[in-house]
Amino acid sequence: MHQVEIKSISANYGSLKVIDDLSIQLNKGEIVSLIGPSGSGKSTLLKLLVGLIKPTQGEVVIQNRTINFDNKDDLRFARSKLAIVFQQYNLFQNMNILNNVCIAPIKIQKRDKHEVEESAKILLEKVGLKDKMHAYPDELSGGQQQRVAIARALNLKPEILLLDEVTSALDPELVKEVLNTIKILASEGMTMFIVSHEMGFVKEISNQVAFLDKGKVIEMNSPEKLFNHPENQRTKDFMMKIIKE
Amino acid sequence: MGYTLIYSQIYEFIPYLIYGAIISLQIAVLSFFGGLFFGLVLATIRTFSLGILDKITVVYVTFFTNTPQLVQIYFLFFALPEFGIMLSPFNAVLLGMTLNAAAYLCEIQRAGFLSIRQEELDASRTLNFNIIQQVRYVIFPHIMRVLFPPLSNHYILMTLGTSMAAIFGVEELTGRAFNINSETFRSVEIFSVTALIYIVITFIATFFLAVMGRYFFKAKMRIIQ
Amino acid sequence: MERLIEEIPNFFTYWNIIFLLKAMGVTLMLTLFGCIFGFAFGLILAIVRKSENKLMMPLRIFVVFFTEIFRRIPFLVTLLLIFYVFQIFQITDSLFVIALISVCLIATAFIGEIIRSGIESINMAQWDAAKAMNFSYLQILKEVIFPQAWKVILPPAFGFFILFIKDTALASQIGVMELTFAGKILNNKGFSPVLVFGSILILYFILSFPLDRFGKYMERKIASGRN
Numbered sequence: 001m002h003q004v005e006i007k008s009i010s011a012n013y014g015s016l017k018v019i020d021d022l023s024i025q026l027n028k029g030e031i032v033s034l035i036g037p038s039g040s041g042k043s044t045l046l047k048l049l050v051g052l053i054k055p056t057q058g059e060v061v062i063q064n065r066t067i068n069f070d071n072k073d074d075l076r077f078a079r080s081k082l083a084i085v086f087q088q089y090n091l092f093q094n095m096n097i098l099n100n101v102c103i104a105p106i107k108i109q110k111r112d113k114h115e116v117e118e119s120a121k122i123l124l125e126k127v128g129l130k131d132k133m134h135a136y137p138d139e140l141s142g143g144q145q146q147r148v149a150i151a152r153a154l155n156l157k158p159e160i161l162l163l164d165e166v167t168s169a170l171d172p173e174l175v176k177e178v179l180n181t182i183k184i185l186a187s188e189g190m191t192m193f194i195v196s197h198e199m200g201f202v203k204e205i206s207n208q209v210a211f212l213d214k215g216k217v218i219e220m221n222s223p224e225k226l227f228n229h230p231e232n233q234r235t236k237d238f239m240m241k242i243i244k245e
Numbered sequence: 246m247g248y249t250l251i252y253s254q255i256y257e258f259i260p261y262l263i264y265g266a267i268i269s270l271q272i273a274v275l276s277f278f279g280g281l282f283f284g285l286v287l288a289t290i291r292t293f294s295l296g297i298l299d300k301i302t303v304v305y306v307t308f309f310t311n312t313p314q315l316v317q318i319y320f321l322f323f324a325l326p327e328f329g330i331m332l333s334p335f336n337a338v339l340l341g342m343t344l345n346a347a348a349y350l351c352e353i354q355r356a357g358f359l360s361i362r363q364e365e366l367d368a369s370r371t372l373n374f375n376i377i378q379q380v381r382y383v384i385f386p387h388i389m390r391v392l393f394p395p396l397s398n399h400y401i402l403m404t405l406g407t408s409m410a411a412i413f414g415v416e417e418l419t420g421r422a423f424n425i426n427s428e429t430f431r432s433v434e435i436f437s438v439t440a441l442i443y444i445v446i447t448f449i450a451t452f453f454l455a456v457m458g459r460y461f462f463k464a465k466m467r468i469i470q
Numbered sequence: 471m472e473r474l475i476e477e478i479p480n481f482f483t484y485w486n487i488i489f490l491l492k493a494m495g496v497t498l499m500l501t502l503f504g505c506i507f508g509f510a511f512g513l514i515l516a517i518v519r520k521s522e523n524k525l526m527m528p529l530r531i532f533v534v535f536f537t538e539i540f541r542r543i544p545f546l547v548t549l550l551l552i553f554y555v556f557q558i559f560q561i562t563d564s565l566f567v568i569a570l571i572s573v574c575l576i577a578t579a580f581i582g583e584i585i586r587s588g589i590e591s592i593n594m595a596q597w598d599a600a601k602a603m604n605f606s607y608l609q610i611l612k613e614v615i616f617p618q619a620w621k622v623i624l625p626p627a628f629g630f631f632i633l634f635i636k637d638t639a640l641a642s643q644i645g646v647m648e649l650t651f652a653g654k655i656l657n658n659k660g661f662s663p664v665l666v667f668g669s670i671l672i673l674y675f676i677l678s679f680p681l682d683r684f685g686k687y688m689e690r691k692i693a694s695g696r697n
Binding site for chain 2: 557682
């Protein structure tokens with residue numbers, strides 16, 4: 001069983017067709033990175049998986065359950081299995097770090113408050129921010145906020161983690177600390193979709209890399225094969241461009 | 246319930262009401278522009294802190310924005326004759342609304358002036374614009390963009406505010422509704438139609454102002470919020 | 471002019487002053503009650519309007535109509551309409567109640583808009599993050615949006631309250647014993663209109679100005695926030 005199976009999905013963002021007949025799968029313990037030019041639909045795909053965007057065509061299957069995007073229970077199921085970390089961290093501005101990490105598990109997952117707080121503290125420790133527990137998001141740097149966002153996502157105990165360009169909004173010095181955090185998660189066997197521009201990181205951490213362009217998966221392969229021996233012409237063009245940078 | 250709604254009885258009065266609406270608009274436009282001009286003078290006095298005139302302006306604006314327009318007009322209509330100044334109802338309303346508008350529009354325009362001072366004067370100075378060019382190419386467009394939405398909004402409020410002229414016997418829309426009411430006693434029908442006319446004219450006004458604002462001044466305007 | 475000064479002690483009698491103060495109380499009550507009601511129901515209107523539930527569509531349309539209508543009719547006309555409707559259905563004789571209902575309806579429309587603006591001022595990203603974590607619409611409003619939005623809502627809402635004090639003057643036209651009507655009565659009794667309406671203006675000023683200053687103080691405090 002695939003953890004996530006996306007079959008011929010099409011989706012719009014506003015009036016623009018951003019995803020066009022896209023198919024991809026994710027298996028347990030796998031890390032699949034999505035790369036490609038801006039507007040190729042990578043972020044949209046992740047937002048779609050957590051139900052923020054509705055597909056116009058196609059099927060999404062999560063752990064063998066087909067998700068009907070008009071069905072509240074299906075969406076709830078999807079969101080309970082997946083957690084997303086956004087490019088803009090999106091921490092809740094009105095609560096401190098600890099509450100940010102704990103609120104959903106307590107209020108939505110209805111877990112025991114004590115257990116949630118303990119697990120939150122462990123996660124914050126893991127991302128190196130336990131001492132900032134009682135600070136507010138606007139007191140933290142971008143990199144710190146992003147690490148909190150990762151801790152917040154993890155405290156939901158998801159089976160699949162979605163990382164949406166989590167380092168793109170950060171100053172270069174802060175990128176490394178976040179990437180290191182993700183490497184730790186990878187080593188622990190977390191199933192992940194990662195959207196990223198950090199090619200070195202993508203090469204290092206992924207089991208599979210998918211190149212997306214204009215809303216479709218053009219080519220998907222192991223990092224070594226995709227980066228060094230791309231088969232499709234568009235993939236080759238893209239690789240040429242990024243080598244130049 | 247011993248009352249049935251008979252709208253047909255008042256259909257004949259609708260043109261009469263619509264002419265009344267035109268009078269309402271006249272009052273609104275006159276007092277708006279009167280208030281705009283006078284308010285501009287006051288805003289200039291305030292922005293450049295012109296001595297004692299500044300203090301007088303502060304008192305004026307504070308007074309007119311913290312008291313009801315209706316009572317202001319009552320004062321003009323009933324109290325001024327004590328000093329020998331007799332105003333017709335129409336003029337009393339017009340004067341009252343103008344003076345009131347001047348106070349609010351002074352504050353709106355002053356905010357517009359203040360929004361300019363920092364950024365763009367420096368920029369245009371570095372481009373070696375002379376003062377006339379500065380005003381024409383930089384300051385004026387910016388100010389119009391900033392001022393257009395709040396000024397439009399206040400104009401709409403004033404259009405609705407003209408209805409209090411009826412209290413003084415002026416035969417604008419509400420005043421005419423009163424007249425028809427005393428003739429036919431079809432109160433609910435008359436005032437619901439009157440309400441509808443106000444809704445229509447404010448929608449039309451909002452629409453045109455939004456179009457104007459977006460087109461000419463590139464201001465961010467909404468029609469239905 | 472001398473006549474005016476002569477009249478002053480005749481005007482400022484004990485009875486007159488109590489009369490005016492009572493009228494001030496009515497004005498204040500109308501405004502206060504109207505705004506509290508308006509805030510409570512405006513909140514409901516805003517929550518309904520921003521919901522995305524398909525079943526709520528008819529309610530949402532109702533809210534849009536309600537808001538646009540009561541914001542686009544002059545206070546006076548609304549007042550008279552309610553007055554005559556109540557008269558026909560013989561609902562109540564109390565002019566105060568009629569004015570109160572008008573006031574409540576209008577305040578609900580205006581404050582509902584203010585609250586809606588406040589909700590919309592919060593970045594959509596906050597909604598996205600909460601939705602992705604399975605928060606329901608109401609939970610998002612309660613836990614994330616309103617705690618942030620109240621800062622944007624409170625200043626204009628308070629500003630509306632102050633504005634509303636002046637609008638209640640129109641209730642005088644249906645005979646409610648508020649401040650302006652008290653003025654008309656004293657004027658009809660023969661007192662100098664200069665003294666009468668001058669005092670009324672000053673009394674309104676006394677109601678409005680301190681609240682206005684307080685409102686500006688509150689705005690400054692909110693703006694400086696936790697920094």
